[in-house]
Amino acid sequence: MGHAEYSNTPLSSRMGFLLVRSALRVRQRYVNELSTIGLLPNQHAILSTLNELGPCHQKELAARIDLDTGDIVAYLDGLAEAGYIERNRDPADRRRQIVSLTPSGTRILAIADLALDEVEAETFACLALPERKAFGHNLNTLYESLTS
Amino acid sequence: MGHAEYSNTPLSSRMGFLLVRSALRVRQRYVNELSTIGLLPNQHAILSTLNELGPCHQKELAARIDLDTGDIVAYLDGLAEAGYIERNRDPADRRRQIVSLTPSGTRILAIADLALDEVEAETFACLALPERKAFGHNLNTLYESLTS
DNA sequence: TATTGTTATACTCTATAACTATA
C-alpha cells in the first residue's frame, strides 16, 4: 500500500539538477571568500579577464564572461569607485569605454586569486586527479557549447 | 608594449567559474521549458521528489532538494494553489505538515519530466556517451560532497 | 552604453506554535 510507482526520471539522476545545485553551493563559497576582500564573483571575473586580455571594451568584457551588457555597468561602477579599474572613452569611437586595470586592481586580483585557488582545491578535492582533469575538460566542452 | 603578464589563474581554467556559468545557462533552459507548464524549477524538484519518496514532511523535502526550509514554503503554496499537492497536519506531531502529490500533480510531473528529458538530451549532447556518463558520475560525487 | 524594472533564487533573522525533557 505504498505510493504508486512511475517511470519518471528521478531528480538525482538529472545532470541538470546536479549541475545547478552544485553550482549554487560553489558560488556561495566564492561569495563568502570574496566578501572578505570586498568583491563580488562577477567583479573578480572582470578583473581576471582584464588581467588576461589587457584593456578592452565593455562589450568585449561582457561577452567573454557571458554577462549581460546592461548588467556589467553596475559591476564596473563598483570597481571604478574602489579604484580597481579605469574607464576612458575610446577616442576612435566615443560611444565605447576602454576599461583597464589599475595597479591597485592588479594587487587585489592577486589576493583574490590566491583565496579562490584554495577554495577550488577544497571544493574539488572529492575528485581524484584524473577524474578532476576529465571533469574540467568536460565542463569546458559544456561551457563552450552553451555559450556559443 | 602589451599589458604586463601575471601568473594569476586564468578565469577560463577555473572549474568553479565554468561550473557556475554553465549552470546558469542550464537553469535558464529549465526555467524556459517549465514556464510553459507553469512550474518553477524548484517546484518541479518538489513534485519529482514527492513522486520518488511518497508523502513526506516539508523538512525532509527541503533537505532532499537542498532547499532552505524557509524558502520551500512559498513553492509549496503555489503548488497547493494549483492543486498539485496537499498539505495535512501530521496528527502525531502537529508542528509538521505532511505533503503529498495529488493525481493532478502526478500528471503535470509526467509532462514536465518529458520536457526536461528533451532539454537534458540537447544540453549534454556536446559530450559523447562515455564522457557524459563519467561527467554525470563526477557531478554526483561533487554534489554529495557539497551537501553532506 | 546606461537605466529601470521584473524574476528566480538563496540567505538571514525573527515569530509562532508545538513538542520534549525536566524540576
Add this chain to the structure above:
DNA sequence: TATAGTTATAGAGTATAACAATA
C-alpha cells in the same frame, strides 16, 4: 504542573544575478 530548551513551519527583508525593454 511549570519551566526551559528544541523543532517545524512561516514570514519579512536583503543579496546576487539574469533577463527584457527602453532611453
